[in-house]
Amino acid sequence: MCSYSSSPPPLTPSTSSNGGFHFTEYDSTTSHRSSPSSTGGGLQQTLTFEQVQRLSQIVSDPIAINAKEGNFPTLAISPAQLIKAVKKRLDSKDIDVTDVRLNGSAASYCIAEDRERSPALHYNDLDIIFMIQIKTKMDLHIIKEEVLNSLFDFFPEGTQTGRISSFMLEECYVKKMVKVSTVTDKWSLISLGDINGKNIELKFVDSMKRQYEFSIDSFQILLDPLLSFDDARSGEMSPVKLDANFYPRIQVTSLYGDFGEAIDHLNNRLISTKNPEGIRGGGLLKYCHLQVAGYTVADSAEIERQEPYMCSRFFIDFPSSNAQYGKIYKYVFSRYLQSQQPRKALEFLDVLLQVVGQHARCLMESERYKTISILCQIQSVISWQASFCQGPYFPSVLQQQHHPSSPTSTTIIHHHQPQWHTGHMHHHQYNRRGSDSGSSNSTSSSLPMIHFPHSTNNSLPVGPTPTPVR
Incomplete structure (x- = not known):
């Protein structure tokens, strides 16, 4: 079994770019700052008993939270336990939680009629949304501290936690951290x-x-009724059993705008979106991923009109070659390589190459060629490693996966509004926006090498060298 690295291999100097600009996370023409009562007709439905059972299992099954380094223990935490622990601590700090929601692919998994055909069957992330009211600038910092402190509740009994700081917990357990504070977005x-x-x-x-x-990922399920029911079930005086005649009434909402249309897209494996220029990265990578998963477009003419917008927003959010390379490789790793699907990864890159080649009209020809070279470089690395694992060296590949520790990924965004363009964007328009905060000083040496499998044979084959961009 191949041991793929979550960090991209070094980008060849010929494809590096110092130009670029930095933008905030999300932008759209429609705000979704809503509460349960704000959803109108056609936007929400009530879960059936089977769907409630599925939801109950998702929030009850423990997930292992592994420490990245040190002697810290692995924590087995169910989402329901973590939600309750965090809510309790936030309440003690006078931070009001309006409601808690399950979002994204896990929510889609709960409501899909045919889960065998749904991509949510293989969901990796449980997206839990706490709807809150931020009153002061310190609230986001307090939230971070209380989330980290809540992990103490799940340490093995007898663990000496007196000398463990929240900073140590962050370094050991947090995989990613993002803070956005703009005029319109606070999360x-x-x-x-x-x-x-x-x-x-x-x-x-x-x-x-x-x-x-x-x-298909626009669904949000309100978890508060289930959490309250769960508290009643675990009560010592009068435990309540979940059955077809007695279960909580739980609402599911679609932010897409039309619940019936969204559920039809989910059950029939159809691709549809609105205003892709308002999505971080334009939804470009997920659009290609859905095609690889066997999805078809709901409206060919509409998607064809939207593809240039997807490309335009992607290259605005990831303008430099290093930014593009890192984003694409990490996406490929999390979606395919981590689950040992190199062939699917190559298929994904083929689809992405086709879309970029045909619809990235926002780029000058030379910039588009650089991006295509980046995709080809990733393809060549994956192709070589896949053939290496399946070739004569496969028996000597160590089965033990190598997972190098990595620092917490932290993003902080303040008061920058993203801008997007489609159609023919000229080169001087690209450069006029300033430089990407992480790209102007980045070099290929800052990107770690990919960790290839070990072998008892000392004469390993050399991987292919991508053709440099001139």
Whole structure:
């Protein structure tokens, strides 16, 4: 079994670019700062008993939270336990939680009629949204501290935690951390997970303009009724049993705007979105991923019109070659390589090459060629490693996966409004926006090498060298 690295291999100097600009997370023309009562007709439905059972299992099954380094223990935490622990601590700090929601692919898994055909069958992340009211600038910092402190509740009994600081917990357990504070968007995200990529992502939202990419992941399920029912079930005096005649009434909402249309897209494997220019990255990578998963477009003419917008927003959010390379490789790793699907990864890159080649009209020809070279470089690395694992060296490949520890990924965004263009964007328009905060000083040496499998044979084959961009 191949041991793929979650960090991209070094980008060849010939494809590096110092130009670029930095933008905030989400942008759209429609705000989704809503409460349960704000959803109108056609936007929500009530879960059936079978769907409630499915939801109960999702929030009850424990997830392993692995430490990245040190002697810290692996924590087995169910989402329901973590939600209750975090809510209790936030209440003690006078931070009001309006409601808690399950979002994204896990929510889609709960309501899909045919889960065998749904991509949500293989969901990795549990996206939990806490709808809150941020009153002061310190609230987001307090939220982070209380989430980290809540992990103490799940340490093995007898663990001496007196000398463990929240900073140490962050370094050991947090995989990703994002804080966005703009005029229209105020939210933060803390991601916890295991070494196999199963994550719990806690998102604390005061306001967010765009909370979904495609109609099939636009569903949000209110968890508060189930959590209250769960408390009643575990009561010592009068435990309550979940059955077909007595179960909580739980609402599911579609932010797509038309619940019936969104559920039809989910059950029939159809691709549809609105205003892709308002999505971080334009939804470009997920659009290609859905095609690889066997999805078809709901409206060919509409999607063809939207593809240039997807490309335009992607290259605005990831303008430099290093930014594009890192984003694409990490997406490929989390979706395919981590689950040992190199052929699917190559198929995904083929689809992405086709879309970029045909619809990235926002780029000059030379810039588009650089991006195509990046995709070809990733393809060649994956192709070589896949053939290496399946060739004569496969028996000597160590079965033990190598998971190098990595620092917490932290993003902080303040008061920058993203801008997007489609059609023919000229080169001087690209450069006029300033430089990407992480690209102008980045070099290929800052990107770690890919970790190839070990072999007892000392004469390993050399991987292919991509053709440099001139």
